[in-house]
Amino acid sequence: MFNLIAIKDTVPVAPKAFGLDPALCIQDALNKKFSNKLIPERGLGLSVYDILTAEDGRVTWGNGQMFYKVSFRLMLFAPFVGEVIVGKVLACTPEYIRITLGFFEDIYVPQSLLPPNSMYDENERRFFWYSGEEPLDAKDLANTLKSERFYFDPGEPIRFRVDSIEWHEHEPGPPVDRTQQNEEEEEKDPKEKAGYVILADVSEQGLGLTNWWDEGGEEEEYADEKEYADEGEYADEGEYVDEEAE
Incomplete structure (x- = not known):
């Protein structure tokens, strides 16, 4: 990592x-x-x-x-593709679950990388997983008992596997009014603003919220929560000697 x-x-x-x-x-x-x-x-x-x-x-x-x-x-x-990391659920939208490591927050779990029998609950505003063995359609999942659902609760530790890494270079557009620009930035999806995006997979056994699998519900260690702002900003070009230094 x-x-x-x-x-x-x-x-x-x-x-x-x-x-x-x-x-x-x-x-x-x-x-x-x-x-x-x-x-x-x-x-x-x-x-x-x-x-x-x-x-x-x-x-x-x-x-x-x-x-x-x-x-x-x-x-x-x-992080490399395939690496397993533990973070915390930051937020849920109908499109994805967002994960934070404390210093990096552009980690997203799209619905396609959730476990089978997962669905977004409009009332609870979060995804849940139903652990039944048989695959269910959206109608049947909506009728499952809440007591039998495993919700992706914000703030809970979550174990995920890095599925892919995306780089986006955002070029500045034409000059706009500062007030209008701030409003547009607030409305824009954080995933679209990010320059460095990690897509995470939680569909395998042992992945997902750690308290689903740990008998005592113990939290694992994750990265120190040192704050770094604006992960989408690029450094000035220097001369990179090698990919990895020992």
């Missing part, structure tokens, strides 16, 4: 930071540039793991900033 990649880049340090430790200034500048930014076709940048090399800084004419050529390792959130 977490990988390291080696990157070469040039970062500026402002004159007001010249009296500080250069290593800390460089790391801070790299984190501002890469943390919570999408690295195309690789994953979501989390934080600088370590700095491998750094050349002597050079001041360029005109702005007084010190530029350092550095190579470093960046920690990525980059």
Whole structure:
């Protein structure tokens, strides 16, 4: 789920930071540039793991900033297809179940990847799974007893398998009124706004809410809930040395 990649880049340090430790200034500048930014076709940048090399800084004419050529390792959130992860149910819509890991929320379970005999309950506004052995149609599922249904409750731990990963590059459109733009952004489906989308499968045995399968209903550990905003924002291009660094 977490990988390291080696990157070469040039970062500026402002004159007001010249009296500080250069290593800390460089790391801070790299984190501002890469943390919570999408690295195309690789994953979501989390934080600088370590700095491998750094050349002597050079001041360029005109702005007084010190530029350092550095190579470093960046920690990525980059799950692979088929990996099993535990998160929490964030929300349900008639189209999908949305899952959060605390720092990443663009994980979606479409209805096609739910267990057989699953259906969206319009009254409860969430999906449920009926564990009967025989397949049922929508009419029969709607008539099942609520006490026999297993609902996907928001806030509950859920175990899923990564089914596929989608990358979307959103290009800016023509200028619009700021108020109108904010209203449109609020109405837009979060899945459509995301640049990095994970489609999750919960149709197999052992997947779904963990309390369905764990006798004591114990919660498993999931990723630390460190907040990262705007997962759809891309990092500036650097030189990526390799796909995975040991």
